[in-house]
Amino acid sequence: METSELFGISGLSAWYGTADPVIEDVALSIARGEVVGVIGMNGAGKTTLFKAIAGVLGTCRYDEARLDGRRVGLTDRAVKRRRIMVFSDERAFGNFTFLEYLSFVFRAYRTPLADCSRIVQGFGFERYVETPLRELSLGSRKKASLIAAFALSPDLLILDEPVNGLDFESTEYLYRLIRGYREHGSVLFSSHVLESVCLTCDRVLVLERTDGAGRTRKTFSGEEISPASIRSVLGHDEL
Numbered sequence: 032m033e034t035s036e037l038f039g040i041s042g043l044s045a046w047y048g049t050a051d052p053v054i055e056d057v058a059l060s061i062a063r064g065e066v067v068g069v070i071g072m073n074g075a076g077k078t079t080l081f082k083a084i085a086g087v088l089g090t091c092r093y094d095e096a097r098l099d100g101r102r103v104g105l106t107d108r109a110v111k112r113r114r115i116m117v118f119s120d121e122r123a124f125g126n127f128t129f130l131e132y133l134s135f136v137f138r139a140y141r142t143p144l145a146d147c148s149r150i151v152q153g154f155g156f157e158r159y160v161e162t163p164l165r166e167l168s169l170g171s172r173k174k175a176s177l178i179a180a181f182a183l184s185p186d187l188l189i190l191d192e193p194v195n196g197l198d199f200e201s202t203e204y205l206y207r208l209i210r211g212y213r214e215h216g217s218v219l220f221s222s223h224v225l226e227s228v229c230l231t232c233d234r235v236l237v238l239e240r241t242d243g244a245g246r247t248r249k250t251f252s253g254e255e256i257s258p259a260s261i262r263s264v265l266g267h268d269e270l
C-alpha cells in the first residue's frame with residue numbers, strides 16, 4: 032500500500048434483492064489529492080459502487096477497507112464524516128430551501144457552517160438559495176448538492192454523474208472546482224462525458240459488466256487520459 036493512500040478497498044461485491052452481485056471483487060485505491068474518474072456503460076454498477084463506498088448500501092461485503100492506512104468499516108460514523116456523496120438525481124430534502132439544506136448538512140457532519148458565497152456565485156445560484164429544492168430544475172438541484180458538498184470540503188468527495196443536467200458555464204466551473212480540490216482532498220466521480228474525465232482526472236477506471244457483474248476492466252493514467260486513447264481501448268475508434 033502506498034503511504035499517500037487516502038482511501039482503499041479490496042474484494043468489494045454488492046447486490047440488491049438477490050444474491051447475484053451487481054459489482055464483484057472490485058479493488059480501488061485513491062491517493063490524497065487524487066481525482067479518479069469512473070466510466071462505464073449504463074448499468075455497469077457505478078452508482079452501486081459509489082453507494083457501497085459511501086457506506087449507504089447495506090447489501091455489500093468487502094475484504095478490507097482502509098482510511099489513512101487504517102482498517103475501517105464503510106459504515107463507521109467517523110469514516111462517513113470524512114466523505115460526502117452527491118447523488119446523480121437527488122430528490123430528498125425537497126421541502127428544504129438550499130440554505131436550510133446547507134445548514135442541515137453541516138450540522139449532520141458536526142462542522143461549523145462555512146461561507147459558500149463564492150461557490151454559489153460560481154454556479155450562478157444566488158437567486159435560488161431560498162427556493163424549496165423540489166421547485167428547482169434538475170440542474171439547479173444538482174448545483175445545490177454540489178455547492179453544499181464543495182463547501183463542506185471533506186477529505187473525499189464522491190460525485191455520481193455531477194455533470195449530468197448542468198449548463199455549459201456551470202460545467203466549466205465544476206471542472207475548475209474538481210481540479211482545484213486536489214489542494215484539499217480527493218475526488219471520485221462518475222461520468223458518461225469523456226471530456227469531463229479527460230479535463231479533470233489523474234486516473235480513469237472503466238467499470239464493465241462481465242459474467243453478469245461489474246468489474247474494473249482497465250485503468251487510464253497520465254498521457255493515456257485522452258478521448259482518442261480511451262475510445263480506442265474501448266473499441267469506439269470510429270467515433
Ligand SMILES: Nc1ncnc2c1ncn2[C@@H]1O[C@H](COP(=O)(O)OP(=O)(O)OP(=O)(O)O)[C@@H](O)[C@H]1O
Pocket residue numbers: 047048053071072073074075076077078079080
Ligand atoms: N435499487 C435497486 N434495486 C435493484 N436493482 C438495482 C437497484 N439499483 C440498481 N440496480 C441494478 O444494478 C445494476 C447497476 O446499476 P447502477 O445504477 O449501479 O449502474 P450505473 O453504472 O450507475 O448505471 P447508469 O450509468 O445508467 O447510471 C443495474 O442492473 C440496475 O438495474
